[in-house]
Amino acid sequence: MSDINIQKRVALISDSSGERGLGSLTSALASRGVAGEPTAGEGLANFTAALPLGLQQNTITSEGFVSWLASAQEQTSILNHPHFLLWNRRSEYLDDLAAVGIDVFDETTESVSRTHSLVYFNGEYAYSLSEATPTLASAATPAPEVPLLNTGALVLRAIGLISRSSEWAATSGLPLYLRIDLAEVEGEARPRLIAVDGIAPGLGLATSPDHAQMFAQAIAERVEFL
Known part of the structure; x- marks a missing residue:
C-alpha cells in the first residue's frame, strides 16, 4: 500500500474527444500527492482546482462556456485563470x-x-x-x-x-x-x-511519458498553496 498522503484534488476537464494521455498525467500527479480526476466539469466544489484540458472548439467559443466558467470559478480555482481564458477564447x-x-x-x-x-x-x-x-x-x-x-x-x-x-x-x-x-x-x-x-491546448501528453511528468510537476507546484 502506498504511503503517499493525497490531499489535493484536481479536476481534469475533458470531453469525449479530449486530451490524450490523461491516464499518464493522473499517475504522475498521484506520485506527487495530487489526485487528478478526469471529469466533464460539473460538481467542482470539492476540488482544489480545475483544468480545462480537452474541450472541442465549438464548446470553447459558445456562450455556454462563459456561463460554465462563471459558475465553476465560484466553486474552485480554475487554471488557467478565467481572465486569461476569456481573453484567449x-x-x-x-x-x-x-x-x-x-x-x-x-x-x-x-x-x-x-x-x-x-x-x-x-x-x-x-x-x-x-x-x-x-x-x-x-x-x-x-x-x-x-x-x-x-x-x-x-x-x-x-x-x-x-x-x-x-x-x-x-x-x-x-x-x-x-x-x-x-x-x-x-x-x-x-x-x-x-x-x-x-484552453484545451493539446499538450502531446501521450507522445512521451516525460511530458506528463513535467506537467504534473507544474500542477503540483501551482496547487501546493491553494
Missing part, C-alpha cells in the same frame, strides 16, 4: 498581441515552410511538438532553434503586458499551461505567431 486575441509588437502570421500574404508548437508550464519552456519527433528541453535532445525560443519568450512577455494593462488578476498573466504555435515563413528570419492556446 476570443479570435481578437491575436490582434491584441500584434498591437504590442508580436509578429502574427498572415496567411493571405505569407507562406509557411515549417510549423512548431512550443509548450510552456508555469512560464518556462518545457518541450516542443513539431513536424518531427517531439523534443524535450534537456541536454540529451536538441531544443528548438534560438529564434523560435526568443519568439516564444516575447509572446509570454506580451501576455503579461496585456494582463497588466487589462487589470486581470495577479496570476492571470502567467498561465499554468500554454502552447504557442509558430511558423517559419519563407524568406523571413523571424518566426511568426500562428496561435496561443491555453
